[in-house]
Amino acid sequence: MQLTKKVIAQALHRFDEMFEDTMRSEVSLLDRILQDIAAHKGKQMRPMFVLLCAQLGGEINDSSYRAALLVELLHTASLVHDDMVDDAMKRRSAFSVNALWKNRISVMVGDHLFTKGVLLMLSNQDFDLLKIYSDAIRQMSEGELLQMTRLNKLHFEEQAYYDLIHAKTASFLAAACAAGAASTCREQAAVDRLHAFGRQVGMAFQLKDDLFDYGHTDIGKPTGNDIKEKKITLPLIYTLQHSDTSLRKKILHIIKHKNTDREQVNFILETVHRTGGLEYATEKMFAFRDEAFQLLYTFPASPTRDALEELVRYTTDRKY
Template sequence: MEITKREIGEALRYFETYFATELRSDIPLMAKIMQYLEQRKGKQMRPMFVLLCARLGGELNARSYRAALLVELLHTASLVHDDMVDDATERRGAWSINALWHSRASVMAGDYLFAKGMLLSLSNEDHRILELYAAAIGDMIESELLQLTKSRRPDTSEETYYTIIRAKTASFLAAACAAGASSTVTDPAAVNLVHRFGEKAGMAFQVKDDLFDYGEATVGKPVGNDIKEKKITLPLIYTLNTASPALRKKIMHIVNHQHTDKDKVAEVVQLVRNNGGMQYAEAKMIAYRDEALALLYQFPATGPREALEELVYYITDRSY
């Protein structure tokens, strides 16, 4: 991501120091957990989107950095809680907080990060930024409940899938982009345009994530993991919708009753590959990517716009 490094490389280095500073705690156990999280942070894609969307309107300011920090605090908190709920032992190729310190500490660590984020915004009167993120978090929570009741059913529709990922992933990236833009842009219509751009990019991002479950790349989770969790995503939905009644019955029997059998899961993965499920999902991902870019191109051609274009291509072309 050479263009992104050129545009916000220095800003990202400052952000990393800022993030590490905000994770500090005077309580020894919490300090140890926060240090562990800081050392194993991810690619920080969301802060990149925040900072670049802020740059669309001008130079970065203190509010821009707070918007980037808040999205990373909230995202990290959600991952800690997710691992506890899922009883996951790994995160990004390392032990999860849940595996090392168990559920009670995981809950406290996630709550601590949420509280840090709320205090950061409230103490600086970043009410609009907080409002954007709070709405997205509400969407995320509701989507998780919808996923529990809908995405594990054999009759899960493609539209239900889009509803889930829009609330689960896209709404949060949309909020991040809008929060960044609102720190430098005064025109509400322009901020709304950035919000819509972030949503489309987020949809593409999640479809790409779901494609990994049927691919061959090493991405930090085993192939077929969604099937093991009885999670019906787009590649499988398409395969079920186009399969013969006999094949559909066979696939759903494996998903519902043999999802812990490694060989049976591998069989479903291969059936999805052979019956066009991956190709269909890839086409939908590219469509969302192109919609995001069409919205982005409504802004003048500048370095930040070019970097955002690079980021959008990165999230759909990435191999992990």
């Protein structure tokens, strides 16, 4: 992401300062936890998308920075809550908030981050930007609940999978791109195009994450984790749809009743490899990426557009 960081270097520096200031509190326990979270922050791709989409439409301004800050606060809050729900001990090679402080404090920390981000927008009257994010949060929540209701039914329809990852992942990145654009651009058609662009990138991003679960690269978690959690993603959907009745029943039986048996999980992983599930999911990932490029290329050529293209390619080419 060298070009990306070069094109918005000053903006990223200011964003980092704002994020560090936000991750502080006069409450000593909360301040300690927030500082620990900030010390192990991720790649901050979502703020990069916000700032680049803002710069594509005009000059980055205070609203752009707040839109970038809100997306990172919301994302961080969701990770804190996810770790609590999943009882995850590690996050980015460090102990999670849940591991150190347990559920009650994890809920409060996540709520604090969420509320702080919303208040930031309200106090600056960024109502349009907040509305964009609010709709994405609604879709994310509905997507999570929908996935929970499907765990015991084991759906393996391809369109249902796309609908789910759109709600859980793509809607949020779409909102980030749209909010960035809306902070500098008054042309609604351009904002809508970047919203659609972000959605397609988000679809490709989630497909890449789902492919990791069937790979051999060390990504900090064991492969086959989705199977253990009874999550049927596209590589497995393809395999189920292209298996005979006997094999399909065997796979579904393992997922329902033997999903913690390492040997049985490995059987599914090997079957997905053998039947071409990874190749199919990879093709679909690149198809979503290319659709994102088609939308991006409707904007005039510029270093900012090139940086966005680089960032998109990173989402599909990353190793973790």
